[in-house]
Amino acid sequence: MNPLDELSRLTTLFSSPGALIEHAEHIPGALAPEPYKSLLVHEHHMTVTMEQFHGCKVNVEVLDESQQGDIYTRKIILKRSTDNVPVQFGLVRFDFKYVTAAVRDEIMARQTPLGRVLIRHNVLRHIDLGAILEISAGPELAALLQMPEHGITYGRLATIFCNRSPAVDLLEVSSQLPA
Template sequence: MNDRQRTTPDLDELVRLFYDNPSELADFVEVSAAETPEPFKELLAHDHHMTVTVERFHQSPVDVEVLKTDTDGQAYSRKILLSKQTDGKVVQFGIVRLHCTHLGEVVEREIKSEKIPVGRVLINHNVLRQVQLTSLWRVTPGEELCELLSLTPGEVIYGRTALIFCDGEPAVELLEIVTP
């Protein structure tokens, strides 16, 4: 097994942190960057922090709302929304699993304060990090996700799974679903 296979986040595993069945959240179909329409392609098909990307795209800093958390051993997981500070519009849903042993005590404490997006905490603390896009997804949201993102049933949006390596270690697994 190569490193990429071993460190690629599993979509079902991430979703099951907060949902009994992944289809409760959404139906997911893996797609290529070429199959991803704009503006979703611009928002998702890159190896950068989503916090910075959505702030630049929406021309507004974002706030995080933590909807639910789970702690399992050294892993801290959370289901979140990012909203624009300018008008409160939700621009991203996410599920994040952090392997705290790779983050350091101060960074872990700030992330667990649930006041600042993970990407912003890592940037503010100048943690050596590398974001790795692993998959792009066409997403048909379930009822809850439609409600959270103010979408109509059947509307198609897009998301991605990604990893953030901190000091060379796979520290953060991500599912990020955006609205245009």
């Protein structure tokens, strides 16, 4: 699937794409500027990567969610535990049929970032990096990440395979960082 089509599919889960993202361009991972390249161009959980980069735990704030059968979607912000500053915006589409009830229940409790839940429950997982995106923030994303409207940041599309099945589609967008 074209990365921008996947982006559109995820951004229309909860809001109009224009309010969230003014413009997005698929770029080669090698061309992403630092520190975004180190934060996004890998096959690891963003929860762990953000915690290492910011030097503290991150907490999840679920902004919106929906469930239809086994398909659970949510819009989130990860915030530093030390000062509550937003470090990442995310859109998640999770097919719960690939995980246990305990994993599903902990995710539905809305208290723990997804990556930490999967690691804690030792879910056999692989993260497939789909695309790196240069993003111009629309008004909603700018407000959520406390950055200027039209400001440039970077994100990624990825799929998490749980127990060898494509269980989670993600859009993960970093807060704006100094170069």
